[in-house]
Amino acid sequence: MTTSRASLTPFSAELPSTNAPQLIVVNGRPCLGYDATTQETAYWSLMAPQGIDPSPLTISIAYMMASATTGGIALGVSVEAITDGDATDLDAATSFDSINTGTVASVPGTAGYIDVLTITLTNNDSLAAADYLRISVARVVADSADTATGDLYLLTADLRDDV
Numbered sequence: 003m004t005t006s007r008a009s010l011t012p013f014s015a016e017l018p019s020t021n022a023p024q025l026i027v028v029n030g031r032p033c034l035g036y037d038a039t040t041q042e043t044a045y046w047s048l049m050a051p052q053g054i055d056p057s058p059l060t061i062s063i064a065y066m067m068a069s070a071t072t073g074g075i076a077l078g079v080s081v082e083a084i085t086d087g088d089a090t091d092l093d094a095a096t097s098f099d100s101i102n103t104g105t106v107a108s109v110p111g112t113a114g115y116i117d118v119l120t121i122t123l124t125n126n127d128s129l130a131a132a133d134y135l136r137i138s139v140a141r142v143v144a145d146s147a148d149t150a151t152g153d154l155y156l157l158t159a160d161l162r163d164d165v
Contacts, residue, residue, distance in 0.1 A: 006054040007162040010061075010137060015044040023141075023156070028066075028114075033155035035068065036141035038148075043140040044156075049132060050083065055163045056129040062120045063139065064157040067109045073150030076105045079121050080138040083129040098138060099127035105147040116157065137161060 012025055012032040023034040023042045036042050061079055080098040084090050090097050104121030129135065141154055 005162055005164045006051040006131075007160060008048055008051060010046045010139075010159040010161060012156065012158070015046060017044055026155075028155060031157060033066075033157055036154040036156065037143070038070075038141075038151050038153065039143055041140055041143050043138055045139075046137045046159075048135050048137075050129055050135040052131045054129065054131050056123070056126045057163075059123040059126050059129065059161070059163050060120055061123060061137070061139075061159055061161050062118050063104075063159045064116055064118050066116050066155050066157065067113050067150060067152060068155055069113050069152035070109050070150035071111050071113055073109060074105055074107045074147045075109060075119070075150050075154055076103055076142040076145035076148040077119060077121065078103045078138075078140045078142040078145075079123060080140075081123055081126045081129060082136040082138070083127040083133040084135075085130060085133050096136075097127065098136070099125040101125070101140075101142075103142060103145065105145065107147070109150045113152075 078101040
């Protein structure tokens with residue numbers, strides 16, 4: 003099986019004017035700093051890779067915690083896939099599919115240590131190759147699983163069609 007994949011970096015993120023994570027650099031590494039008390043969201047836009055098979059479609063998110071050494075986190079990932087000719091008015095609406103939530107029960111025991119959360123994107127908006135694709139990643143602070151205090155630093159994410 004051939005794997006289709008796309009790397010999502012902090013520098014390629016699109017940040018909304020409100021409730022966006024901060025683009026920061028930690029020890030020379032670009033990160034998106036997601037708050038522990040306010041749900042913040044970042045977006046990535048790309049063309050869906052040729053040959054992509056969205057069954058299964060996963061996203062692996064590499065992160066570290068700024069200060070937390072206990073507790074868990076919850077991240078929500080949404081997919082918007084728009085095919086050429088779809089009846090979606092891009093300047094007036096969005097068409098994200100339902101949120102896919104992934105949780106980690108225990109963050110690393112040392113702040114700054116890396117961890118990876120992989121989420122299966124069951125709700126993938128009928129993604130097909132060459133679709134205009136947007137990925138939304140939010141820290142879901144209202145989720146009962148998100149108990150870690152302090153910022154979550156997203157380092158990178160890898161979208162792929164195999165596990």
